[in-house]
Amino acid sequence: MPIFFTTDESNDWRLRFERALGAYEIIGGTWGIFALLRVAPVVSHAVVVGVDHAGMMLWTAAAVLFLVLAMAGVLTISGHRAGLRLSIVSQVLQLFWFSAGGWTFVFSGGLFAGAVLQDMTIRASYGWSVHVEVGTNSAGFFLGANVVPAAMLMFLAMRRRQIANDGDSRSAPS
Numbered sequence: 001m002p003i004f005f006t007t008d009e010s011n012d013w014r015l016r017f018e019r020a021l022g023a024y025e026i027i028g029g030t031w032g033i034f035a036l037l038r039v040a041p042v043v044s045h046a047v048v049v050g051v052d053h054a055g056m057m058l059w060t061a062a063a064v065l066f067l068v069l070a071m072a073g074v075l076t077i078s079g080h081r082a083g084l085r086l087s088i089v090s091q092v093l094q095l096f097w098f099s100a101g102g103w104t105f106v107f108s109g110g111l112f113a114g115a116v117l118q119d120m121t122i123r124a125s126y127g128w129s130v131h132v133e134v135g136t137n138s139a140g141f142f143l144g145a146n147v148v149p150a151a152m153l154m155f156l157a158m159r160r161r162q163i164a165n166d167g168d169s170r171s172a173p174s
Contacts, residue, residue, distance in 0.1 A: 014159060021152060022076035025087060028109030029070025032130040036063055062132035065093065069109045084160055091152045097144035106133040111148045118142035 036059060069090045075083030090109065097106040097116070113126040118141070125144065 014155075014162070017155060018159060019077055021087065021155070022073040022083065024110060025069050025073030025076065025090060027073075028130060029066045029068075029073060032066030032069065032109055032132070033063065035130050036066065058132070065090075065107055065132055066109065066130070084156060084163075088153065088156050088160075091149035091156065094146055094149040095153070097142070097146070099140060099142045104133055106131060106144075108132075108146070112146045113148055114144055114146040116142055116144040 039059070068086060072083055072086035072090045076087050077083070093107050094109060094112075097108075098104070099106075108129040108131045110130070111126075111128055114124075115122050116125045
């Protein structure tokens with residue numbers, strides 16, 4: 001039985017929040033895919049010319065991350081157990097950003113708010129971004145933490161615990 005249909009009215013806010021989280025993930029994933037499609041001709045031209053195979057690999061990795069994000073939203077809204085699992089994975093991947101020793105990882109599929117440590121300065125960072133950056137062309141060091149996925153992860157952990165305690169059946173087997 002899908003998670004959004006229950007006779008227990010006390011869980012109503014959790015179900016609405018779960019549905020909103022799914023919609024948020026669909027929007028972020030879809031927006032990211034559209035952003036990637038805008039740069040696809042540039043990336044494909046660079047690969048054909050033989051300039052940038054790493055760019056194509058980054059583009060593919062970004063596409064996979066945004067597709068997983070959108071799929072997590074679809075599965076969460078439809079009530080599948082896999083939706084919560086993919087949502088947890090998607091939110092964990094957005095939790096921290098870093099660049100050190102020439103390696104960089106940044107993934108944001110929507111709202112972000114947090115702190116960034118760069119050049120011995122801590123600054124607040126917030127806004128909306130669909131952004132993937134993975135690679136080795138980074139100079140310097142920064143470390144960032146995003147509190148938006150942290151809050152969502154707390155909700156998802158609470159929801160998983162509630163489902164385990166209530167014996168709530170999901171549409172897909174584990």
